[in-house]
Amino acid sequence: MALPDLHAFGAMFIALGMFYGFANGTLRVEIVSLLTIGSIALLLYVLPMPGQDKYAGLALAFEGFGHYALVTICSLMILGRGLVVTGSLDPAARALARIWQYNKSLGLLLTVVMCMFLSMIINDTPVLVLMIPILAQMAGRGGMPASKTLIPVNAAILIGGMATTIGTSTNLLVVSIAQDLGLRTLTVFHFTPIVLCAMVFALPYIWLVMPRLLPDNTKAVAVESRTFLAKLRVEGDSPMRGKTIEEVRGNVPAGVSVWLPVGANGSVDRRVMASGTLEDLQEAARKLSAKLAPTWLLERIRANSSRTGDDLMVAEMIIAPDSRLIGLTPKTAGFVGVALLGIHHARQPFRDTRLHSPDAPMMEGDVLLVMGMAGDLRRFAESDGLLQLEGGQEVTRSTKAPVALAIMAGAVGLASVGLVPIAISSLAGAILMFVTGCVRFERVGRALSAQVIVLVAASIALGKFILVSGAAAWMGGLLASGLQYLPPAGVLAAIMVFVTMLTNFASNTAAAAVGTPIAFNIASQLNLPPEPLVLAVLFGCNLCYATPVAYQTNMMILTEGDYRFADYLRSGIPLVLIMVAALSTTLVYWYGI
Template sequence: MMFDAWLTFAVIAGAVYLFVTEKLPIEVVALLVLASLLALRLVSTEEALSGFSSPATITVAAMFVLSAGLQRGGSLYRLGELLAQIRRGWLLALAMMLLTALVSGFINNTAAVAVFLPLVIAATVANRQPPSKYLIALSYAGQFGGVCTLIGTSTNLLVDSLARQSGEAGFTLFEFAPMGVIFVAVGVAYMMVARRFLLPDLGIPEQSDTGHAGRYVVELLVGEKSPAIGRRGSELLPDDAGDVVMLEIFRAKQPVSSPRGEQVQAGDRLLMRGEWRDIEQARKKLRLDYDHVARDLDGDVAAERLHAEAMVAPGSHLIGHTLAEVRFGHTYRVRVQGLHRHRLAIRQPLDRVPLAVGDVLLLDAPEKSLAAMRSDPGLLVLGERVQERTKLGRALLAIGVMTGVVTVAALGWLPIVAAAIFGCIALVMLNVLKTEDAYRAIDWRVIMLLAGVLPMGIALQNSGAAAWIAGIAVDLVGGYGPVVALLTIYLLTTILTEVMSNNASAALVVPIAIATAETLGLDSKPFLVAVAFAASTSFLTPIGYQTNTMVYTAGGYRFTDFVKVGLPLNAIFLVMAGLLIPRYFPFS
C-alpha cells in the first residue's frame, strides 16, 4: 500500500510543479495526471474516466451555457449600464461589489466580471476616478458571491462531487448561503476601507488614452529614410525616450546575434517595450512605421480609424495560438500594433507569440470591426465601448429559465445536474441561444481540468496516501482541538490555491480533509466546507483566480498590490472560518 502511496505522491508532485510553473496548459496537466494514474494502475479505468461523467463536470458545463443565455439576452449588460450611472465613488464601489456578488452566486463569476469590467472602467473614467481603485474590488466581489451557493463556482460543485464519491453527504443548493452572506458582508466592508487606503491610485486615463493597461511590446519597421539606419542598437533611442527599451532586432525574420552592438539597417524590424506615449514619441522621431504588409486590411482609407484595447478572455479560443495561426488581422479586419503582458518577457515577433489569458492587444481598426469584435466572447474590448442593446423578450426568457433551474433544484424536485440540463435545452428551444452558441459558451479547458483532477482524489484515497497525511496532521495539531485541525485544512487549501488551479487544489485536499475528519472521529462536512471556501477565495496573487488575472492586466496593477490588499483579507477569512464553520456545520 505504501508503494502505491509513494507513486501517488510522485504523480502529484509532478502535477503541482507543472501547475505552478505553467510549462503546460492546466487542462493538459490534468489529463496527464489522469493518464499517469491509469498507467501506474493507481486507479481503475472506470475511476480514471469518472471525471467525464461526474455530476460536477456536467453541471459546470451546463452553467456556462446558462450564463451565456443571460449574457446574450443583454440582462447583465443592462445591470452594468445602470451601475455605470452612479456618480458618487463610494456608492459606485458598494453597488458594484454587491451586484457582482449577487450575480456571481448564480452564474459563473468569471463571466460576471467579464461583463462588468469594461463598464466599470468606462464609468470611472467618465466620473474622473481612477479605475485602479475599483477593479481588484470587482474581482474579489465575484469570489465573495461565488461561495454563497453550490453553483456559484465550479470548485463548490467539485467538492460536492468528491464528497459524494467518497460516500459522504453532499450539499444542497443554498446550504452555503447563511455563512456565505456573512463572508460577503465582511468582505465588502473590508474592501470599502481597503479601496481608500490600500488600493493604488494609478491615475485617470483619458478616454482616448490607450496606455492605461501598462507597458506594451511593439514591432516597428525601419523605412528607407529612417534616421535609425546606421546607428547601433545601444545608441538608437533618443535621450528623452522615457521608459522605452529596445529588445530585439529582426533581420530577414531572424533575430540578430547582438541587438545592442548591431547597426540598424533598412527593412529591419525593431521589437520595443515601453509606455505607449513614449513609444509613439520615439517612433515619430526615428520615423519608424508599423508593418502594413497586408494592404487589404487598410479598407476605406477615408474611414475613421480608432485605437482600442482588446483583452484575451478566460476560455477564449485564441489561448495558446499565435496571431499568425488564427490570421487575427484578416479574421477581425484590424491591425495589431502592440501587445501587453504582465508576467512574461516577450522576445519574439508579435505574430509568433502564443496568446494567454489577460493579454491586451492594442488595435488599429475601423469602428465596424470593433463592433464585430465586441460580440466575440473570446475578447473583451476595454475602454469606452457601445454595449449590445438589451433585447427585452430574450432577456426575460433567459432570466426565467435561470430562475426555474434554481427553484427546481432548491426545492429538491430534480437534482441540480438534471435541472441545469433542462435549462440548457430550454434556452436553445426558446431561441435564446443557438446550438453553436451553446457549444462555444462552454470553457472546455475547465471541463478537461475537472475531468482530469477528479481521479487524483480517488488515487489519494485508494493508495492510503490521504489517510497517511491525515495521520501526520492529526499527530501535529489534533491535540489542539478540531478547530485548529479545521484551520490547518483551510490554510493548506489557501496556500495551494494561490499558486495553482483552485480546482486542482480542492481535488488534492478533499481526500485529506475527509481522512482527517475520520481520524478525529468527526463529521467531514465542516472540513469540506473549509476546502470549498478556501479554494474559491483567492486574494493574495493575481494568478490564483482568473478574475484576478483579468483585473491585474486591465488595472495596470503590480503583483505587490494584490499581496498588500489580499493578505489581510485572507487572514480575516481564516479567522471567520474558524468561528463560523463550526457554528453552521457542527463537528458532530
C-alpha cells in the same frame, strides 16, 4: 507512521507534479491536466491496484469526463452564456453607472454588494466580464481609478461565488467528491448563511480599506476610445420629438455630443447628429428612442439573422487605399447586407475640409462601424476594399433576455428547494437555452471552456486515485497527528489555510481534489463530523485573492489594472486572514462542535 505503499506514493507524486506544473507555468493548464490523467492511467495499467486488472485503472483515470459534476459545470456555463448574449444583466449595469455618477463611494459599495449576490448563481467570469467595462468607463468619467476598484470587485465576486454549490466549478467539484465519499447531498444554498456571516466582516475591508492599498495606475492603462460620427433616427413616438437640442443634451450620456442637421428648424424632428463611442451612442439611442441605422434595414438584417441562425456582429473596418468608397458619402455608397452605425474620420495629412458630419465623403483611413452577420461583413470588406479589425462585438439578443432570466431562475429554484439535483435542473436549463434560441448550439464553443473541462476531469480522477490508493488516509493521519491538540476552530482554520496556500500557488481544482478526501480522513481520526471539514476545504479553495495566478479572474484584471504581484499580496493577504477567522469561527458555531 508507516511509509505509504507504492500506489499511495505514486498518487502523491502525481499530485505534486500537477501542483508544480500549475505553479511553474511553463506548460498550459490543459496540458498539465491531460498529463495528470495520462500518468494515472499508465501507472494503474502497469501496476494495477490489488484485486483489479489493468483496465480498471483506465476507467478510473477517464471517469471524470463522464462525471455528473462535469455535466453540471458545462450546463452552468451555457446558462451564464445565455444571460450574457441576451443582455439580461445590462439593466443592472446601467443602474450602477447612474449611481457611480451620483456618488463614487456609494457606487463602489453597491457594485461590490451586487457582484457578491450575482456571483452566487452565475459563474464568476461572466460577472467580471460585465463589470470591467463599467468600471473602466466610470474611471474615465471622473470616478475611482480602475486600478483601485477592479481587485475589490473581483474579491467580492469570489466571495459571492463561494456561497452556493453552483457559484463556482470548484464548489461543485468539492461537493461531488464529498458525495462520492458518502457525504449527504448539499442543496444550492446549504452553506450560504455561513458565508453571509463572513461577508459582514469582509465587506467593510473590501469597500473602505482595499482601495486605499492599491495604486492609481490611471495613466498607465488609459486608452483613448475611438469616437464615431453617427446619425440618430428618432422614432415617431419618441418624447424627444419637438424638443430643443439643449433638452436633448440633458438626456444623453456625458460623452456624447449632439447637434441638429443642417437645415433643421431649431427643434428635433427625425434626425439628430451625434458623436461618441459605440457604447455611448448605443445608450444615447436607447434614451432618445432612436436607431443608429434605418429601421427597415435593421429589421431586415435581424430577420435574416433569425432565419439563418447566424449571430449579428458589430465590427470596425478601415477604408484601404484602393477602396471604391473613397470620395463617396454613406448615402451614395450603396452598402449591401450590412448597416452603417457610425464613421470615424481619419486625420488627413493636410487641412481637412470635410464637414464634421456622418454624411461627409469618406476618405482613406476612415474607420466604419458596421453591423451584420459575420459572412456579410466579410463579403462587404472584400468587395469594397476594407480591412476588418480584430475584436468584433456580438450584438445582444435583447428580445430573449426575459426568457434567459426565467430559465436561469427556474434551474436554480428547482435545485435550491431540493425538487431535483442541480445536475438535472442545470442540464434542463441548458437544453431550454438551446431550444429557445438564447444560445445557439453551433456557437456553444464560446460558452464552454476546454481548459475547465480537462482541468475538472483531471481533478476528479486525481481525487479518486488519492482516495483508493490510501494516500488520503496516510496524509490525513499525518495531519491529524499535528491537529489533534488544537480546538475545532483551530482544526478548521488549519485545513482552510493549507488548502488556501495550495489554491493561491497552484490550482483551486487540484487543491479541491487533494483536500476533500484528506478532510474526510482527518474527520474520522479526530472524531469530528466530516461536513464542516469539507466546507473548510471548499472555502479554502475560494480564498484565492493573494496572487494573480490563483484564479482566472485574477489574471483577467492583471493587465486592465496594470497590477503587480505585490498589489495582490498587499490587498489579498489581510482579506484571506479575515475570511479564515470568520469562516472557521462561524463553522464551529453553526455545527456546534
